[in-house]
Amino acid sequence: MxxxxxxxxxxxxxxxxxxxxxxxxxxxxxxxxxxxxxxxxxxxxxxxxxxxxxxxxxxxxxxxxxxxxxxxxxxxxxxxxxxxxxxxxxxxxxxxxxxxxxxxxxxxxxxxxxxxxxxxxxxxxxxxxxxxxxxxxxxxxxxxGVHSPNTYLNRPSSTQPLQAIAIGRLVPAKGLDLLVEAWQGIDANLWIVGDGPDKLLLESKIQQLSLSEKIQLLGHRDDINDLLQQADFLVISSRNEGGPYTLSEALLQHRPVISTDVGMVPEVLPATLMCAANDVTALHQLIETHVKNFAALKQQSEDIYIFAQQQLTxxxxxxxxxxxxxxxxxx
The missing domain is CATH 3.40.50.2000 (Glycogen Phosphorylase B;)
Structure with missing residues (x-):
């Protein structure tokens, strides 16, 4: 053909x-x-x-x-x-x-x-x-679909703050400005991976909210899989989305995902792992709930990893x- x-x-x-x-x-x-x-x-x-x-x-x-x-x-x-x-x-x-x-x-x-x-x-x-x-x-x-890794690493249990990751172009559609606001009071660290026109806005917001010790802007990276292996979970904060590759990439690395209700996400994640889009309060509550109950989030994600291996490669x-x-x- x-x-x-x-x-x-x-x-x-x-x-x-x-x-x-x-x-x-x-x-x-x-x-x-x-x-x-x-x-x-x-x-x-x-x-x-x-x-x-x-x-x-x-x-x-x-x-x-x-x-x-x-x-x-x-x-x-x-x-x-x-x-x-x-x-x-x-x-x-x-x-x-x-x-x-x-x-x-x-x-x-x-x-x-x-x-x-x-x-x-x-x-x-x-x-x-x-x-x-x-x-x-x-x-x-x-x-x-994305390439399925041959192996994935189990993150060791740790008493240190959890490490979250968000990946995407720094543009309004990705809602990363909302994510920074929502991170106030969250007992976890956050990497934001990507580049784009909202970089200065995000840098300013991180400083204004005194979150420099918790949130790092890593810029464009070519080692996304390595970063996912080092992270505990992925956050998708988009205002609108189609079929985010990061969702598939994280799940195939056996990393839990919490997300706003956008694009294909509700066809993959249960309602308990999502919140309304463009809502800082709802996003904060979603993150806080699963950071405080991370063991339950990991357990709930096991069946989702199987679905990802069948449908998201x-x-x-x-x-x-x-x-x-x-x-x-x-x-």
Whole structure:
């Protein structure tokens, strides 16, 4: 099967990670993959035919749309898989002339989903995302997956304060400003891993609240798995989210997760491990409850680790995506 994937933009987030790992994973499964994306990602794919196109330009740029159309026609894929809002908005008007089975992946909640509805199938990263569509017959849910570690380390019991970790771009959507506020009075330490435009805001808030001894901003790191092994639990504080990779990464490392009620989280975690999004008081109470009863949190998480191993790995994501392809082209 020849799959053509399209990704717009040139950022360094979960979307880009998802598409690159999907392309590489499909090749490892014996599929032929062509990826149309910004040149910066060319070195990150292996065995994938890479077509460099700068899709950071306007989605209505007629020359860019013509370039996309001609390129896909030349590729002649068996299935066209387009990722996220901008690329979907660019490809949707071309579908009537492309004459190829088409799939769009929606990674988060979106107000206007009309462009997605023009595709033959839509992959949603959670049931919450899927429920945006009135017509459900073409919608399929496939959870984001990550590489499953060969081994994981059990954290030794300690009388020292627990070590929590939060991971994500320092942007309002991740709610890290709320997390800093909620950390007041919490008997645990916190690492915040990531970089972004909210860095100065978070630094200022940590100082204003006299939390410098409890909260550390670690910046961008390439050793996330090592940090997860050193941490006791993960906190997700997002205001909105699609299918956070950090959820899967932590659970596959056998690290408990507590989270705001966003994205795919309620399909993985029980209600007792979640709180309302964008609510500092609720987030504080959630953290405090589970820090004080950490042994119970660890015990409750055991069954969740089993679910993660079955549904939240790269292999599971690839196989579930291949099933959507085969269903569409009757292979």
């Amino acid at each position: 020849h799959i053509c994937m399209v990704m717009a933009g040139d950022e360094e987030g979960g979307l880009e990670k998802h598409v690159i790992e999907m392309a590489n994973g499909l090749v490892q499964q014996g599929q032929q993959v062509t990826l149309i994306a910004h040149a910066k990602y060319a070195s990150r794919v292996k065995g994938v035919t890479f077509k460099s196109v700068d899709l950071t330009k306007s989605r209505k740029n007629p020359f860019l749309l013509w370039q996309l159309y001609r390129l896909i026609k030349q590729i002649k894929p068996d299935v066209l898989h387009v990722h996220a809002n901008k690329a979907v908005a660019m490809i949707a008007p071309l579908l009537k002339w492309l004459d190829v089975p088409s799939i769009a992946t929606l990674h988060n909640l979106k107000r206007n989903i009309q462009s997605f509805e023009k595709f033959d199938r839509v992959i949603a990263v959670s049931q919450r995302v899927a429920k945006q569509f009135k017509k459900q017959d073409a919608i399929r849910v496939v959870f984001n 790269i292999d599971a994501m690839i196989q579930n995506t291949l099933q959507v392809y085969r269903e569409l082209i009757n292979v």
